[in-house]
Amino acid sequence: MEQLINMVLLTLLALITFGIIRVRNLFAVVVLTSAYSFLMASVMMVLDAVDVAMTEASVGAGISTVLALGALYLTKTEEAEPRYSPLLPAVVAGTTGAVLIFGTLDLPPFGSADTPLNTHVGADYLARNMAETDIPNVVTSVLASYRGFDTLGETTVVFTAGIGVLMLLKRWRKAERRED
Amino acid sequence: MRLDTILRIVAKIFIPFILMFGLYVQLHGDFGPGGGFQAGVIVAAGIILYGIIYGINAAQRAVPPGLVEAMMPLGVAIFAGVGIAGFFTGRNYLDYSNLMHGDMVHGQHWGVFLVEIGVLVTVSSTMLAIFYAFAGRGRE
């Protein structure tokens, strides 16, 4: 049952992706991307990644939709007719996909517990967590404590990207007066 | 947006609950899904909703851009500061085990709590600053 729900959601995800490729009106594309993010959040729920699902639902479907609409308001909403034939990119993408799918055939089956990934570091965190931090949500304790450096770096990246956007878009008052 | 009475009323009712939910996600992150990243985005989304419905000027009166820009580095500073506090308790950078006088579990609780607040401050203010930057640009 779990697998069936997972597969249905993934199929819907794949269908929406075709819409994102085909549709030329960018407003429609942004709305499709928002629906895509919600479906992705549902898939993440099925994959037992509740923290990630919550983040994807609020970030992907919420904030990034607002930002993309804001950018569309400031630019243009219609994509131009393609000038070059999409044949070459399609062949490149198709070949890459075929090679990658060939690679997946050797991967361990979905949902198995005895893979290397699930028996080393992750299991170690699960085993040590309660004695060392007493925080039931392992994702929080790994995020903030065991891998605190990582999170500090990510927070700094968010901060830096915010500074970058401010430098590009914010109208500083002094500069405005000089222009007048 | 002047005439959209339903939107305005519903937004007014919803925004306190969105902000409350953000705080819940932040403070309950140890026991359920949630944490600083999600809470920061939810809090920012509440204020962005206010900005979309009532206009950017109303939102900037409620949460001034100067405050938002000051909060962006403040969160990183809180995070890095908690890391430095680890030095003064005789441990490594970002090791919270000694924060509460040798009680390791208690120290970890405090460390995680403070670090998550740092993440909340930076993420919520950055999202809001980005929204202000896009909304304040206007069509040329």
Next chain:
Amino acid sequence: MTLFEEIAQHYNYWVTILLMVSGLYIVVAKSNMIKRLLGLSVFQTSVYLLYLSPGKILGGTPPILASEYSVYANPLPHVLILTAIVVGVATLALGLALAVRINEAFGSIEEDEIVPVIDREDHAA
């Protein structure tokens, strides 16, 4: 093993790869910059799926410890992807801001229209 089980074993990876090459196709084939950024975020979400799929254990629960459960999903990919999502939206915003500035400078966000203008300016200079 039935056909369904055979497919279900690798279906996640196949859809991941489909999303990945779709993102790649959009980035390579389209000339509109906002469309490209959205394609890039499709690519990015496919990587989230690539990380999360192997961490799932059938019959398991989310990694929130409780005495009633014993099988949990692997928490490590969750942590990595959680931060990657927030960083992803921050960088997407940076890209959109660049697109807005390019539109102000050139009056277009189509690469096919901007590149000739830049070439002409280079010749003039």
